[in-house]
Amino acid sequence: MENQYADAHNVQIGVVYYPEHWDPSLWEEDIQLMKQTGVRVVRLAEFAWSRMEPSPGQYTFEWLDRALDLFAKYQIRVVLCTPTNTPPRWLTELKPDILPVFANGETHHPGVRGHRCYNSESLRDYGARIITQMTTRYGDHPAVIGWQLDNEYWVIDCHCDTCNQRFREWVQEKYGTLESVNREWGTVVWSGEYSDWSQVGVPYGGSRHQNPSYLLDFARFQWDSIAGFQRDQIRIIRENCPGHWVTHNFHTYPQRLNLYQIGADLDVAAFDYYPNTDPDKQATGPYSGALSLDVTRGIKRRNFWIMEQLSGPPGCWFPIWRAPYPGFIRAFSWQAIARGADTVVHFRWRSAVAGAEQFWHGLIDQSNVPGRRFREFAELCGEVNALASKLQGTEPANEAAILFSHEHLEALRIQPQAEGFDYYENVKDYHRALTKLGIGCDVIEWTQALDGYKLVVAPSFYLLNTEVTDALERFAAAGGTVIVTSRSGVKHMNNQHVMLPLPGLLAECTGVNVEEYDPLGRATIRVVDDAGHSYLGSQWCDVLSLHGAEAILWYDEDFYQGTPAATVNEFGQGKVYYLGTHLDEACLKHLFRGIAEELRLMMVPDLPEGVQIVIRAGITGSYLFVLNLSREPHQVSLPGTYASLLYGTERGNVLSLAPYGVDILQLS
């Protein structure tokens, strides 16, 4: 792992702290306790604009100076934030063009947060001023190591006049002529042809059944808007803080923004990780969480930060979550580290006494009496600090990858295919099946190079071009195994349907044609393999004709009973599978297990429900993380005996894990 900012990859624990929310008399005491507990880093000031600039051009950084000096005094590092997520009231009053506008014309008034249009010139202008102040003041501060840009970007579908104008310009820039626009969007349908540029604008009213080519471009425009907004900020930081790195805290996947596009300009990716504490979510939550972490690692194909990690039950406008079970907080922090988080910053030091997030619980309650959660956190800090030097520089290294794309996600959001067909949920299903088999897997953007992988899963390559097709074919031809699924090759990149038999450009490598399809929706269908095992398909059924491929599963119901439900095609040195229906977990595990055996992938196929394993490896060695992310004790069979880094003992072939128990074993 190479990185020009080494301190971006320290293995350590941090906390989020809001000095501006608390009486200054509490600060030093708080920081002393952090230090004593083993906290190494804090995040500060992402919502503090009104405290740093209480009126236009009046800067009041003294409080922040003091806070930073205190952190420096106790050798705790600081990530500062650009405060643009919450423009102060004087600014939105002075420059109302900052406020976003919904599709129905209503203004997004201040009062909560995120009340800022990414394209607003006023926002960019006043934002640049405060960021310039912050970066010139703190570029050399001994405590400060990096910057978080804004907070939790969100595609807001702004319909303000600025966005309307910027979108028109974006379309002009992209297409040049109205003829191109009309052709690429297919506006002839429903008489929607543009005859003047003035007619091109944001989708007022915002209904889903607007032209899907247009809506997809409107999403891309928004991705570009956020990227542009972010680049303005990065430029200032690079100039004034050459030694600092920049990140952004992504959240709540799937996100409608393009993680890869935003991530490209960052030095390190970060994620806000709030695993669900509800016992009813125990069966799925730890697997969705694993996917979120792998997605985040895939943003830059490199280790990352957790910028907000669950520390107590969240609560806000929604009801408060269940209390985290003993061990929960620690175990999910270790899960994050296992999957490539280097620093895990817990949100937040102490629960708020004011504002909307009073029930978004921190490590310490408002009473300021540390309790069970804090004690568990302190244990975690000790463990991480003890292992930091070993884990430093290690990374998960996998031979399988899932290819993910925000293009598909957005296009399939615009035109849902079938009741229950959800692109991201399907990605979850593939990822979970692999995870339950103990097969580590990366999740990377669909256009990324595939070198080094043996298996790639390509769920619903809905939009497709020849570049990606060629890369996939090259990968397979060279001996790779590819899994293609239904709803692939359906569209051109402009979201117009191909005039080819499906799977379109992928028909050749898969060796199948989709003769027709049956959008099952909430119904299910029986499928069988040649050993007579029966499974369930759901969501969608492609009725296939084979042009070189061999069937491996057959439909066992409905009018296409007996026809192939899944196939495999020899392609060059490799194999391309086609899954015509969405297979249940048992079937996916059976399929993946066979492939893994064939490809000799590392696998622990009999993991108990809720137990996950991950290997981080690097120059210091190779470490096996075994995580019981459930309320029940479990035993895991391992191929040998290993030293436990956490407990210092040799562990036998059968590892016993308490509820939310964790162990880290030295493999080599």
Add this chain to the structure above:
Amino acid sequence: MENQYADAHNVQIGVVYYPEHWDPSLWEEDIQLMKQTGVRVVRLAEFAWSRMEPSPGQYTFEWLDRALDLFAKYQIRVVLCTPTNTPPRWLTELKPDILPVFANGETHHPGVRGHRCYNSESLRDYGARIITQMTTRYGDHPAVIGWQLDNEYWVIDCHCDTCNQRFREWVQEKYGTLESVNREWGTVVWSGEYSDWSQVGVPYGGSRHQNPSYLLDFARFQWDSIAGFQRDQIRIIRENCPGHWVTHNFHTYPQRLNLYQIGADLDVAAFDYYPNTDPDKQATGPYSGALSLDVTRGIKRRNFWIMEQLSGPPGCWFPIWRAPYPGFIRAFSWQAIARGADTVVHFRWRSAVAGAEQFWHGLIDQSNVPGRRFREFAELCGEVNALASKLQGTEPANEAAILFSHEHLEALRIQPQAEGFDYYENVKDYHRALTKLGIGCDVIEWTQALDGYKLVVAPSFYLLNTEVTDALERFAAAGGTVIVTSRSGVKHMNNQHVMLPLPGLLAECTGVNVEEYDPLGRATIRVVDDAGHSYLGSQWCDVLSLHGAEAILWYDEDFYQGTPAATVNEFGQGKVYYLGTHLDEACLKHLFRGIAEELRLMMVPDLPEGVQIVIRAGITGSYLFVLNLSREPHQVSLPGTYASLLYGTERGNVLSLAPYGVDILQLS
């Protein structure tokens, strides 16, 4: 059947085609395949305004000339459409008064379709111009036979300034003075009296608990608005195309617009028929569909067109439907013809590659490779063409009728009576019970002449006047049988409650008084007959006192246990039944069967679930359609043996039908 436009009643199959969506190089090949398949008619251009008039007054009909000439070359007839459903962008930009306005003041922006206020002067003006161009250009074109007006009218509750003003004028015209308005609407309630005409306007905010007399008049105003909009178009067509007939494609019943009022100005009615492909809807869908077809036939009491017939799974902003089962497409086209459709136009030739309806599947997929659905369609074309001359001029002829009214539908929408009480759903229930008994029935407007019928069902004559009452009484007195149900005679036509014991004006002919009622809602109640059979009532219970009528069913629960639930009254030479609660299907079938036996109605009482029979008769003969609209094979017992028109063989007393199997037997 008399009709000045004979070609409006050819028995034939058509398709919807959009030449403007496809590369012109595909057109002739497409049309050749249509010809070869047996397609006799196409519908064109209902959304093509921007291609015919790309800027104000600039007309570009050359493409349409070429398309029409090609159709003429291959002797395929064309129905052209007025394109007013989708005003082009230059027009809504130039004349924003075209755009409808919702109750909350938001504009219905362009981007989808139907973005036009029926009352907009600009729409009517620019609409007249393009229609004048089209009709003068194509009035004599050899391919063109008729016109579809606009597309799928919809009551849009427009609140634009024009509508506000027009509604005020409409009220002035109807009532003359504010005193009359205040009296007829009962505005004294809640201090809503108008003291100046300026206060009269559309229902801003649009809440349901506005004055129901006012809301009903607002609906009637909208019916008049659409009728006026339509008459403007018809006038031009009549003038320029004296040899052409006009139609409109109604859709998705129940419709809030008044089908009968709109239908009065048309030469032929048309319906867009999309029977539900979901196996879960198999038990109800074919019966709702039968009702839709019978409703459409009742619009003009004459055969009709299907202007859009399901050809593949629809999909758009909603998830894609299930694939039609083998035979489904053919069977439902035959169902339409059986129930009085002469021409059935399939939607659409080929699925779109652009725009919002890419997944509204046509006969051929975007790949342009004809598949299973197309082969089934081709079979259908062959069959229909073979039988066309026999079926030409035949019509369903029934002795029973259901009396339907948009006045009741709208008034009961404004004031729902009980949870689960749904006027149209109840009409479905009566129609389905008759259909399952093999009793053919017309569905006609409640004010229509009843001559020729033996049985009329009058569900919930909620609003009532003396004219309709007198007609019903005359029918019964002359020997007819009438079925009256709860919620009849409740209101004057101004939607004010009568000051009479219910069923108000119908108390005399029914021989009952409603002493009180119990709005059951989602609950049910046991009812029994004198043979001790037990059934369920639902929705509503009238507690009756008898004034001449005899009880035939009794409540068997609640505080009115033992009192009559349904009655029959001898009235002149006939009988009037009163149903005090909504009876379940078993009970309705039992009741109708008894009545049918008494009245010697044609009936096949033991039809298997999903099998429907209909007779079309005319000078060429009398034909029995037997349709298995289900996924299971079925056998039907018939009174004799008949020649099969479809299969050319004699069929025995027991007719075996494959899933979605159809047969047509020559009765005489």
Add this chain to the structure above:
Amino acid sequence: MENQYADAHNVQIGVVYYPEHWDPSLWEEDIQLMKQTGVRVVRLAEFAWSRMEPSPGQYTFEWLDRALDLFAKYQIRVVLCTPTNTPPRWLTELKPDILPVFANGETHHPGVRGHRCYNSESLRDYGARIITQMTTRYGDHPAVIGWQLDNEYWVIDCHCDTCNQRFREWVQEKYGTLESVNREWGTVVWSGEYSDWSQVGVPYGGSRHQNPSYLLDFARFQWDSIAGFQRDQIRIIRENCPGHWVTHNFHTYPQRLNLYQIGADLDVAAFDYYPNTDPDKQATGPYSGALSLDVTRGIKRRNFWIMEQLSGPPGCWFPIWRAPYPGFIRAFSWQAIARGADTVVHFRWRSAVAGAEQFWHGLIDQSNVPGRRFREFAELCGEVNALASKLQGTEPANEAAILFSHEHLEALRIQPQAEGFDYYENVKDYHRALTKLGIGCDVIEWTQALDGYKLVVAPSFYLLNTEVTDALERFAAAGGTVIVTSRSGVKHMNNQHVMLPLPGLLAECTGVNVEEYDPLGRATIRVVDDAGHSYLGSQWCDVLSLHGAEAILWYDEDFYQGTPAATVNEFGQGKVYYLGTHLDEACLKHLFRGIAEELRLMMVPDLPEGVQIVIRAGITGSYLFVLNLSREPHQVSLPGTYASLLYGTERGNVLSLAPYGVDILQLS
């Protein structure tokens, strides 16, 4: 009971009548029937503004004169209403500032009712004029005895310009400086600090996740607005009608307005009581109803009026309710009287023939033929008139009280604590458990004096100050028993979280600390007592440490299994219980029964489901009301034999009650 307006406390039956809705020829006949039936009072004119002032300054009271004279002629007393709930159309046209504005900027258009902003100067001005006219004209009228102000106040969250300005002034008045505002609302969170008064305004957009301190103050501002609106009206009535009392008809608890604040300026409280007629609600409805009545009695801690009592199934924009079962109407009127209603005014004399409420059924249907409901009403009138002199001056007198607060209600609405945690529903649960044990209980404002009670239940004292804490501690110290529940002592009155271990200020008297909590939401948890009985807790679990208290229940699940779920603490001469989870009904009954035995509270612990008992006592004697509010017959065991006031006989130890049977026994 002292009251300067004796006639406000007659025990009698009334009806609501709308002379302006009916042909004047019907009036005298109607009033004669009222007289003959035993009706003693009517309510008039709450929506009659347009009939009293059809245009600005033109007054047309002649019709009302005639109606009042007719009532005087038949010695029926009249409560008149101020008509401000429905400003006439000429007025809202002339003064559009009267119309409220929703959070999204839409105007609440006229057409229904309640279309008036309480703060509108125009409304207050024109309202004062018509009220001055009414009060000067009718101050001495022999029929008129009192006034209802407006109709069914509702917190409307108006966002009009007037409210925006008034709210700003209200904040200025309350806090003086922006520094105070920023501190008390904690605006530093999310950079929401105000730097200019112009930035302070109503919550446009209205989202729940705005600052909770601000939202609570916005609610309080609205309470003050309604109170101010009301005071303007009272001032005029006091001046012109010194002999008349004033009331308001509250409705549909829980109400977002502060009943106690509004009630403070009234002479007598009134409630609109529509018990649910649905058999499915039989198990809960009569208990919710009992609470509503007790809440109303608590508004002024004095007997009250029912201003609208159910007389038939309601129906309007919602479907019509079930018919009231025989005896239902009578029984629920007696329930109201039992719990402290003196006058019960039935809504309404005859069902409307016009307007939105045609299906809000009155005593007589639109046919004007009195039926079953009317006969039952007539029976009721006779009974009440026969007992009036005995019941006059009697009141329920209880030794237990539930302490209720609109501050908690609103604050917990702003920040829901857990799925299923509902402050008012919890109050219902405590009240129902007491009612099922036959323990009478008052429901009073939380700041009221507690003298005379032995037991007070203090559900979720979420916001707290030292005054209330001190009062509760004094009550307990002096020997009282207090029940404190989870979510108590959480907040300061400014809705900021305390920095204390919970239950904050109540930690001392309860003798417990909340170490942490688990927001169960929809889940449940087993709890056990020391006798091994098992119960269910729900919604929330506090994990407690004991500092003097003793455990009485223990959690029997989850990670805090075995720790205390409920405790009792000796405090001075009394006891303070703490309930850490929301206990099921069986557990609450067990707990309350034990406490009642210890405190020797009057109790009838084995009441059948649906049977309620209440004692009204005064100088004339003490009367036990036994009410069977169910569809099943029941028997009640009583400690002795008593004379039945209703039936004139001695009743044995076991009292048999028919469905909806009622008896009233003379205890002393």
